[in-house]
Amino acid sequence: xxxxNCILLASALMAIGVYGLAxxxxxxxxxxxxxxxxxxxxxxxASFAHFRGGPTGQVFVLxxxxxxxxxxxxxxxxxxxxxxxxxxxALDLASEARQ
Amino acid sequence: xxxxxxxxIVAAVIVVSALFVVRAANLIHxxxxxxxxxxxxxxxxxxLNAPFLAGVQVLTYVGGxxxxxxxxxxxxxRHDGIDVVAQTEGADRGFIFASALFVVLALVxxxxxPHVPNxxxxxxxxxxxxxxxxxxxxxxxxxxxxLLAAIVGAVVLVRRRDPEPAGEPSPAAAAxxxxxx
Amino acid sequence: xxxxxLAIVATVAPAVAALLLLxxxxxxxxxxxxxxxxxxxxxxxxxxxxxxxxxxxxxxPDARATIPWIEERGRAMAEIGILIDGxxxxxxxxxxxxxxxxxxxxxxxxxxxxxxxxxxxxxxHALFLFSMNVVVVSPNLLQLFAGWExxxxxxxxxxxxxxxKPAAAQAAVKAFWMTKLADMGFLFGLLVLYVSxxxxxxxxAPSATVATWVTGLLFLAVVGKSAQFPLHIWLPxxxxxxxxxxALLHAATMVAAGVFLVVRADPLFALAPGTREVxxxxxxxxxVFAALLALVQHDIKKVLxxxxxSQLGYMVAALGAGQAFAGFFHLxxxxxxxxxxxxxxxxxxxxxxxxxxxxxxxxxxxxxLTTAAFVIGSLSLAGVPGFAGFFSxxxxxxxxxxxxxxIPWAMLLGAxxxxxxxxxxxxxxxxxxxxxxxxxxxxxxxVAMTGPLVVLAIPSLASxxxxxxxxxxxxxxxxxxxxxxxxxxxxxSLAGLGxxxxxxxxxxxxPFTHVLEKLDTFSVVDRTWAGAYRIxxxxxxxxxxxxxxxxIDGLINFTGWSALEGGSSARRLQTGLVRDYALLVTVGVLVxxxxxxxx
Numbered sequence: 001x002x003x004x005n006c007i008l009l010a011s012a013l014m015a016i017g018v019y020g021l022a023x024x025x026x027x028x029x030x031x032x033x034x035x036x037x038x039x040x041x042x043x044x045x046a047s048f049a050h051f052r053g054g055p056t057g058q059v060f061v062l063x064x065x066x067x068x069x070x071x072x073x074x075x076x077x078x079x080x081x082x083x084x085x086x087x088x089x090a091l092d093l094a095s096e097a098r099q
Numbered sequence: 100x101x102x103x104x105x106x107x108i109v110a111a112v113i114v115v116s117a118l119f120v121v122r123a124a125n126l127i128h129x130x131x132x133x134x135x136x137x138x139x140x141x142x143x144x145x146x147l148n149a150p151f152l153a154g155v156q157v158l159t160y161v162g163g164x165x166x167x168x169x170x171x172x173x174x175x176x177r178h179d180g181i182d183v184v185a186q187t188e189g190a191d192r193g194f195i196f197a198s199a200l201f202v203v204l205a206l207v208x209x210x211x212x213p214h215v216p217n218x219x220x221x222x223x224x225x226x227x228x229x230x231x232x233x234x235x236x237x238x239x240x241x242x243x244x245x246l247l248a249a250i251v252g253a254v255v256l257v258r259r260r261d262p263e264p265a266g267e268p269s270p271a272a273a274a275x276x277x278x279x280x
Numbered sequence: 281x282x283x284x285x286l287a288i289v290a291t292v293a294p295a296v297a298a299l300l301l302l303x304x305x306x307x308x309x310x311x312x313x314x315x316x317x318x319x320x321x322x323x324x325x326x327x328x329x330x331x332x333x334x335x336x337x338x339x340x341p342d343a344r345a346t347i348p349w350i351e352e353r354g355r356a357m358a359e360i361g362i363l364i365d366g367x368x369x370x371x372x373x374x375x376x377x378x379x380x381x382x383x384x385x386x387x388x389x390x391x392x393x394x395x396x397x398x399x400x401x402x403x404x405h406a407l408f409l410f411s412m413n414v415v416v417v418s419p420n421l422l423q424l425f426a427g428w429e430x431x432x433x434x435x436x437x438x439x440x441x442x443x444x445k446p447a448a449a450q451a452a453v454k455a456f457w458m459t460k461l462a463d464m465g466f467l468f469g470l471l472v473l474y475v476s477x478x479x480x481x482x483x484x485a486p487s488a489t490v491a492t493w494v495t496g497l498l499f500l501a502v503v504g505k506s507a508q509f510p511l512h513i514w515l516p517x518x519x520x521x522x523x524x525x526x527a528l529l530h531a532a533t534m535v536a537a538g539v540f541l542v543v544r545a546d547p548l549f550a551l552a553p554g555t556r557e558v559x560x561x562x563x564x565x566x567x568v569f570a571a572l573l574a575l576v577q578h579d580i581k582k583v584l585x586x587x588x589x590s591q592l593g594y595m596v597a598a599l600g601a602g603q604a605f606a607g608f609f610h611l612x613x614x615x616x617x618x619x620x621x622x623x624x625x626x627x628x629x630x631x632x633x634x635x636x637x638x639x640x641x642x643x644x645x646x647x648x649l650t651t652a653a654f655v656i657g658s659l660s661l662a663g664v665p666g667f668a669g670f671f672s673x674x675x676x677x678x679x680x681x682x683x684x685x686x687i688p689w690a691m692l693l694g695a696x697x698x699x700x701x702x703x704x705x706x707x708x709x710x711x712x713x714x715x716x717x718x719x720x721x722x723x724x725x726x727v728a729m730t731g732p733l734v735v736l737a738i739p740s741l742a743s744x745x746x747x748x749x750x751x752x753x754x755x756x757x758x759x760x761x762x763x764x765x766x767x768x769x770x771x772x773s774l775a776g777l778g779x780x781x782x783x784x785x786x787x788x789x790x791p792f793t794h795v796l797e798k799l800d801t802f803s804v805v806d807r808t809w810a811g812a813y814r815i816x817x818x819x820x821x822x823x824x825x826x827x828x829x830x831x832i833d834g835l836i837n838f839t840g841w842s843a844l845e846g847g848s849s850a851r852r853l854q855t856g857l858v859r860d861y862a863l864l865v866t867v868g869v870l871v872x873x874x875x876x877x878x879x
Contacts, residue, residue, distance in 0.1 A: 004208060005103075006147075009110045011204035013117055013136075019197035020121030021862040025186040028171050029126060030858065032133050035164065036117050039140055042156075050147040055222040055230040058149050062231065065159055066242050070249035072164050076171040077253035083175040090186070091858045189859070196866050203873050210877060 006047035013040035027079040027089045031072065038068045105146060113139040124184060126172050134165040151224040283332055283343035287362040290328035290372060291413040297321030298406035301399065308403055311395030315387050318402040322383055322409055326376040332369055336753075342366075346419055358480050363419035366753030367543055367608065371416045374612055375533050377739075378619045379409045381732035382528040385623050388728035389524055389630055401441060401522070408434040408529065415537055421473065422480040424541065425466055428505070431537060432459050435529050439521040451517035458514040458809075462504020469497030473548075482545040491551035498545060499555055506538030506592045509566040510805050515589055519581040523629055526581060527622030531588045532615040539595045539611045546604040556600045560680075563597030564688035564695075566590065571698035575705065576796045579635045580625050583706050587661065588618060590695060594676050597688055603679030609747055610672035613660070617669055617740040620733065621657035624650050627729055628710060631722035637706070642715035646722040651711045653733040658707055660740045662700035663773040665766075670773075671744030674766045681765050689765075693772055700773040704780020712785075 013036055020033030042061050049057020083089050116135035123129040137160040144153035231239050281289075297317045301308045308314050332340075346361030364372075383405055390401055411434055414427030440452030470480060473494045477484040486494070502508070507515035518530045529535070542549060542559075549556060570589035577583045591614050598607035627650040632640055644651040660669035673696065680689040724730060 005106060005110070006143075007208045008205055009113065009143075011201055011208065012114050014204065015197040015201035016114070016117045016121055018200055018862065018866050019193045022193035022196060022859045022866075023121065023187045023190050024859070025188055026126060028168065028175065029121075029129060031171075032120055032129055032168065035133060036120060036136065039137065043140060043143060046144055046147050046149055046152055049149065049222070053220055053222065055226040056234075058152055058222060058227050059230050059235050061149075061152050062155060062227075063235075063238060063242055065155060066246060069159055069164060070246050072167055073249050073253045074256070076167060077256040079171055079175060080257045089175045192863070193859075196863050199870060200866055203870055203877075207873055207877055 003047060003051045006043065006050075010040045010043045010047070013037070013043065025090045027082055027091045028076075030091060031075045031079070034075075035068065035072070038064065038071075106143075109139055109142045109146060112136075113143065122187075126184070127169065130165060130168045130172060133168070134161050137161050137165065148221045151227055281331070283335055283340055283364055284345040284362065286328045286332050286335075287343060287345075287364045287372075287417055290325045290332070290376070291362060291410070291417050293324035293328070294318070294321040294406045294409035294413065298403055298410055301403040301406060308399035309396050311393075311398035314399035314402045315383070318406040319380070319383055319387075321406050322376060322380045325409065325413065326373070326380050329369070329372045329376050332364060333373060336364075336369060344419055349422075358422040359420060360423050361419050362417040364417065366750075367540075368416050370612060370750055370753065371540060372413065374615045375409070375412050375416060378532045378615055378736070379405070379412075379528055381736050382524045382532075382619065382623065384728055385527075385626065385732040386522070386524040388725050389626050390522060397441075401438075404434055404437050404441075405528075408438070408534075412533055412537070415540065420480040421470055421482055421545065424544065425470060428466065428501070428537060428541070429463065431529075431534050432456070432463065432505075435459070435518070435534055438525040438529060439518045441521055441525065445520070448520040451514075451520040455514040455518050458511050459504045462501045462511055465497040465500025465504075469494045469501070472497065483547050486551075488551050491548050492554050495545070495549050495552040495555040496558075498541065498548075499559060502538035502542055502559075502596070503562065504538075505541075506535050506596065507566075507589050508538075508562050508593065508596055509569055509589075510808070512566060512570065512589045513806050513809060516582050516585045519579070519585050523581060523622060523626035526585070527619045527626065531584065531622050532619040535588060535592060536595075536611045536615060539592065539599065539607050542596075542599045543604045543608045543611075546599075549599070549604075550602070556602055559596050559600030560688050561600070563593045563595070563600055564691040565593070567593030567597060567695040568691050568698070569593075571695045571702065572796055574702045575698065578637050580628065580637055580640070580706065580710060581622075581635055583637075583702060584618070584621055584625060587621075587699065587702070590699065591618070591661070593695070594673065594692060597692060598676040598679050601679045601688075603675070605751055606672070606675040606679040609750060610676050612746075612750070613668040613672040613740075613743050616736055616743055617657045617660035617667075620653055620736040620740045621661065623729075623732055623736065624654040624657060627725055627733065628654075628722075630725055630729070632718045634718055637709045639716055639718045640710040641713045641719055642711070643719050643722060644711040645715065646719060647711075647724050649724055649730050649733065653737050654711065655707065656737050656740050658703040662703050662777060663696055663769055664700075664777070665770045666744075668740050668742065668744035670770070671747050674769050675747065677765045677769050678763065681763075693768060696769055697772040697776040697779075700776025701780050704777045705784050708780060708784040 017033045017035075017037035017040060020036060021030055024030050024033060042064050045057050045061045045064065049055075049061070079089055082091070113136055116132045116139060119132035120129050120136060123132055137156060141153040141156040141161070144150070144156055297320065300317055301314050307317065332343075342363070342365040344361070344363045344365075346359035348356030348358075349360040350357040383402070386401065386405070390398055393401065408431065411427050411430035415424055415431060416427075418424040418427055436452050436456040439455050440449050442448040443452070472490065473484075473486070474480060476486045476490040476494075504511045515530060515535065519526055521530070567590045570586045570593060574583050574586035574590065577586060591610070595607040595610050595614070598604075598610065628640065628643060628647065629635055631643075631647060631650075634640070656667070660667035663670045663673040677689065677692055677696070680692060
């Protein structure tokens, strides 16, 4: 296990997350993709922490976890709103700003 | 350089389950596959000498976020008893961009060639606790405020506004229901 | 007091008066006090000028004092100050004396004006005298230009004094436009001079080419200011102003500023024989052309106006012949007798309440003093031997003798005949013959009116004898010799007078009156300018309008249009779909990373 491998893994996860974000229509599915991307960042933090030593990297992973949880909470609340407004969770519907 | 089977297996699990997350046709399946990815990540943390992180990952992500997601999917389902179809669109475009991103990131990684032969000494959970409540105390407290704000914000967002007369959907909802009866 | 102090006092006194009247509006609105302030200013000016003259007669040298003006990087771009020498001192005295006479005359002539207008009139007079003094004492061309423009402004204001009268307002605007058009020449001439020599001195000697350019441009301004053909058309119209104004500005002093400029800038003109050739011809043509038109005028002031054009033509021709002194001398004598003539005409108009020659007749019985003044002025203007005009005109004609072409000389001789002829016509029509109905009620004005006439009559008679002294002052050659030209000139003037008596005594008409009247009413030059205005200026204006509307505005509109179009095409980029934005963010990251890697 080398740092390079870890970074490559994180990159793959990030690319998959971008793919999901670009192709999924439902808001929840897009949130899932965002989670993937956040996870990829966490993996980077953790691996840097492992190879560098010291607790800082792990502390940052913890912070990132907390922020992700908050993001999911707010994101799901928005999804609820969207559903209530349009009867569907397809984010494409939420494009009024364009008109 | 000997081949690291443990890492290979964990990495394969993560990547494959992540692919299922973005490709699964059923939204519930996608959420469950995300659970697998997160578990894999927890395993990776364990391999990276971060057992505390692995525990937290399992607790908050697999226990909290995935459950929350499933709730989200359930609550926003239109019809009971039918699978929630996760629609996809523009797969080619997404693939091109995603692979381009991966290629570029890999290229950068390879070019900068971060080569650290010997892993540093392990940071124990006690070290992490000291850092959290010592060096990063302010960040820690601010984060708690952020969580509080997020929770309050989420509640405010989804709260029904009472003055809205029942049975009279907003014009947009009406338009949607005309299109999709 | 030192000469410099005196010169400054002479220049600034009218400015103090003008400033006082401008600032203290109650004083101005009261009328009569304004006149006294102005008169005091002029009197101080004249007194200082006379003291300067006395000092000079006592052997005082030229006085010059300047202070730097518009300093830039430690170097003065120009200087401002005074220069008192053999040219500016006589001019200063002429200007102050004539101005004082005219102002005194105005007290009586403008008596019936409401106090406010009366005060305004004298304020402008004080301002004019200051402006003219600035021109006269200026040590370089830049200050001269400043005074020149000030003079143009006061001229505009005074021509349009009766601004409620449409004709006067139009005449003022016309005079302003014509002279401004010409003044562009002055401005560009100054620019050329500054660029080529780095200064505004008339003594600086650039190359012949530069001198030709500068003098050519300056001469354009002279043509405008001194009412030379074909820019002369504003001067007859300027007679819409009060008659004393015509006497001071449009006969004696202001229109002579052009001649004064050439006399000043003589070293420059000496380097430009081409410009001088043009001047010679323009002056000669103007002298004859204006004299012919003077022959058929029925307005007494217009006769004098055309006569002024004609006499200025003499001066310009003399300058063109390279005899600056001859032009300057004629300027001096002309200032006196033309101011006298105009003031006498003012006296007549005041008595008859009409400008028209047809309303006059037999006035010599009613207005003996005015008649005497008018006769003296006329004879002087006609160049009858012994009178001031004779000496200067003789000098002008002599200076044309022996030039490459004899035609200008002959033209000016002819103009001399015509001058005597039209002045004879004027005299006979206005002062001799039957007493007309309006004339029968005429009576001489008070001493404020007759006094200036007497004062001005003296130099009109005698200033010709000062030629020798004036010549030594400006170190020019002057000798009265009995040659062919003086004799011919005398014969011409006497013949003109005689012919006038023969023709007009019986109420006859000049030969070719018909043709000339046609010429006058058809006013070829006027129409040409009006046409040029319509075709040229309006054409340019409409072209500019078109450019403004379609090119400039088009550019602006195109900017707006392209912003709108660009916006609506960029709008298509904004799909409102989150996944498209996600992709775009990815693209941005890719580009940034690639830049970082490949750099």
